[in-house]
Amino acid sequence: MSIPVVTVGDSRDDLVGGLERLHGPVSVVRRCSELAELLAACQSGLARAAVVAAGGEELTASLVDRLSAVGVVVIALTDSPEETARLRTIGVAAESRAVEAAALAARISAAVAQLSGTGHRPGRAGSDDASSLAAPAVGQVPRSSGANPATAGTAAKGxxxxxxxxxxxxxxxxxxxxxxxxxxxxxxxxxxxxxxxxxxxxxxxxxxxxxxxxxxxxxxxxxxxxxxxxxxxxxxxxxxxxxxxxxxxxxxxxxxxxxxxxxxxxxxxxxxxxxxxxxxxxxxxxxxxxxxxxxxxxxxxxxxxxxxxxxxxxxxxxxxxxxxxxxxxxxxxxxxxxxxxxxxxxxxxxxxxxxxxxxxxxxxxxxxxxxxxxxxxxxxxxxxxxxxxxxxxxxxxxxxxxxxxxxxxxxxxxxxxxxxxxxxxxxxxxxxxxxxxxxxx
Ligand SMILES: Nc1ncnc2c1ncn2[C@@H]1O[C@H](COP(=O)(O)OP(=O)(O)O)[C@@H](O)[C@H]1O
Ligand SMILES: [Mg+2]
Missing domain, CATH: 3.40.50.300 (P-loop containing nucleotide triphosphate hydrolases)
Known part of the structure; x- marks a missing residue:
């Protein structure tokens, strides 16, 4: 079954259109004009993944938490290493703006598979709730190995x-x-x-x-x-x-x-x-x-x-x-x-x-x-x-x-x-x- 995806922002060469034309593992179910609309679409159960092609700077840990509470992974496009690190910290997978549609689709599939692997139940919002600990918002999406500043290195754990x-x-x-x-x-x-x-x-x-x-x-x-x-x-x-x-x-x-x-x-x-x-x-x-x-x-x-x-x-x-x-x-x-x-x-x-x-x-x-x-x-x-x-x-x-x-x-x-x-x-x-x-x- 194809993964329903919502998107926000335009991207280079109509990347989102490229995803649609793949007719493959993902299907774009809605193009949103802003993050608030994307959140609403996700909370109505429309999607399993969100691609943020523009406005990723506005993503926060709380917003990502709300999205993951309804079973949605977030992938943002950026070319800035600092922004990539920041996004990873709050649980967002970052991709280069130059990413090809097929590679992005593969990344989305992997992220969704990983979220499913955590045993998280989509459709239950409000992960400030105690019972959501099994699937904490941060740290769910795949991170490139060792690159996550939150977990990189051998920092002693108190x-x-x-x-x-x-x-x-x-x-x-x-x-x-x-x-x-x-x-x-x-x-x-x-x-x-x-x-x-x-x-x-x-x-x-x-x-x-x-x-x-x-x-x-x-x-x-x-x-x-x-x-x-x-x-x-x-x-x-x-x-x-x-x-x-x-x-x-x-x-x-x-x-x-x-x-x-x-x-x-x-x-x-x-x-x-x-x-x-x-x-x-x-x-x-x-x-x-x-x-x-x-x-x-x-x-x-x-x-x-x-x-x-x-x-x-x-x-x-x-x-x-x-x-x-x-x-x-x-x-x-x-x-x-x-x-x-x-x-x-x-x-x-x-x-x-x-x-x-x-x-x-x-x-x-x-x-x-x-x-x-x-x-x-x-x-x-x-x-x-x-x-x-x-x-x-x-x-x-x-x-x-x-x-x-x-x-x-x-x-x-x-x-x-x-x-x-x-x-x-x-x-x-x-x-x-x-x-x-x-x-x-
Ligand atoms: N073992 C104790 N003997 C006497 N007074 C205590 C003792 N433990 C706490 N108190 C006093 O009880 C009051 C409440 O303590 P506090 O630590 O502020 O409670 P809580 O944080 O549970 O509301 C304070 O005035 C504190 O000094
Ligand atoms: Mg007290």
Whole structure:
């Protein structure tokens, strides 16, 4: 069966006409005058491939993501090496403007075969949805071997740790930021990403005077295929403690900016993060709801894309819950939602704010018993004590626990989550003032 193709833009010697005259593997079902028309045609299920002969500069990762969500591969014509590299980064196959119709048809067939090989189901739009991870938009089309700047070379691949937790401020941000600090103190290169699209607060916790929404900036560049390692490092704020330095992508400054954190762009940001950091720690939002079915075909951005995509891409997921009679049931329900939304997540449960006043004597034993009764399969990995004095002092000075309460049990328990034993036992770090940090930020 011939592959239905839509095109936009005129090309040399009427290349599109040449495709039609092949009467072979592809058939041009519509010539569009602009990308918006091409997108609409693809979303109506008309095509399996789109040839962008002009206006390829306007292609973004999000647009390509929407096209691949409806089973359409994108091939753009360009003679610029920079544009070719940019297009490949956002998942577009680039062809020379001098390509012959037969060669282009072969390229289209190969790209379509590759997309089918990923097991992607065409006709289901909205890949900001969690379930689309099996076929991420970027990286689906064939790339010439090793030429893709996103995957070229032997760039070491860092790990991603996502810190999630249900509604009710269980301590996601405190845990995420302190994990980042502890890993940095251990000598690892660390990037802390604030992906909470409801209540970003990493900047506030670290005492950063940051209005820049670094993650939104990084997503914007990634969407355009322009986020290289240097750009990511430029956007990230440097946080210096006397024990170590790490980078931060601060979160959106208002919750209504969530549309700036789209799944396709965030995927590219985290892919890049793996190249610049040994460990990327992502502070996520609480909400895991997928948008309603009505939204599916519109290709609209997804409210919880940042949280869901972070959890999908993470190598380790910590699920933080408040250890009291409100927090534990919330965590149990949240874990059930997590299992549905991101089945591959394998969360490790962290009970936070553990205290006898809320749970009774021997709180860890009580919590373990309760956990066994409720029966979620996720393992209880850690108990972090409630320590309002230490956490308030840290907040007040915009510091991490390793600076403001280095000897505290809370700090030690967080370090024990991620660090080698030697590091966990390290006694004190000299406090580095907030003023100094701001100067570096
Ligand atoms: N172990 C703890 N002991 C005492 N207070 C804590 C602890 N963990 C977090 N907190 C406090 O709880 C509040 C919410 O923490 P935060 O990390 O912002 O939660 P979330 O990111 O889940 O909304 C903050 O005031 C924080 O200092
Ligand atoms: Mg938070």
């Amino acid at each position: 790990r991603i740790i996502a810190v999630w937790g249900p509604a009710g401020a269980p301590g996601r941000t405190l845990v995420a930021a302190n994990i980042a600090g502890e890993l940095a103190a251990e000598g690892q290169s660390v990037l802390l990403v604030d992906a909470d699209s409801y209540g970003a607060s990493v900047a506030a916790l670290l005492g950063l005077l940051d209005e820049a929404a670094g993650l939104a900036q990084a997503c914007r560049l990634a969407d355009q295929g322009l986020l290289d390692a240097d750009a990511l490092l430029r956007i990230a704020t440097t946080v210096a403690t006397k024990a170590g330095t790490f980078h931060v992508l601060t979160g959106i400054t208002r919750a209504d900016r969530w549309t700036e954190l789209r799944a396709a762009a965030l995927t590219l940001v985290l892919e890049r993060a793996r190249e610049i950091a040994d460990v990327t720690v992502v502070d996520t939002g609480f909400c895991l709801e997928a948008d309603d079915e009505l939204g599916f075909d519109s290709g609209a951005p997804r409210r919880n894309a940042a949280t869901l995509r972070s959890l999908e891409l993470a190598d380790t997921v910590f699920a933080v819950g408040a250890a009291d009679s409100i927090g534990v049931p919330r965590l149990v329900r949240g874990l059930a939602e997590l299992r549905t939304a991101v089945p591959q997540a394998a969360p490790q449960v962290v009970m936070n704010k553990v205290r006898t006043s809320a749970v009774g004597r021997s709180p860890e034993r009580q919590l373990r018993a309760a956990w066994e009764r409720y029966g979620p399969s996720a393992p209880l990995t850690a108990f972090l004590p409630s320590d309002p004095a230490a956490s308030d002092a840290a907040l007040l000075s915009g510091a991490l626990l390793l600076e403001s309460a280095p000897e505290s049990e809370l700090r030690r328990s967080i370090a024990a989550l991620v660090c080698a034993p030697a590091q966990r036992n390290k006694k004190s770090f000299v406090f580095s003032s907030t003023a100094e940090r701001r100067a570096k930020g």
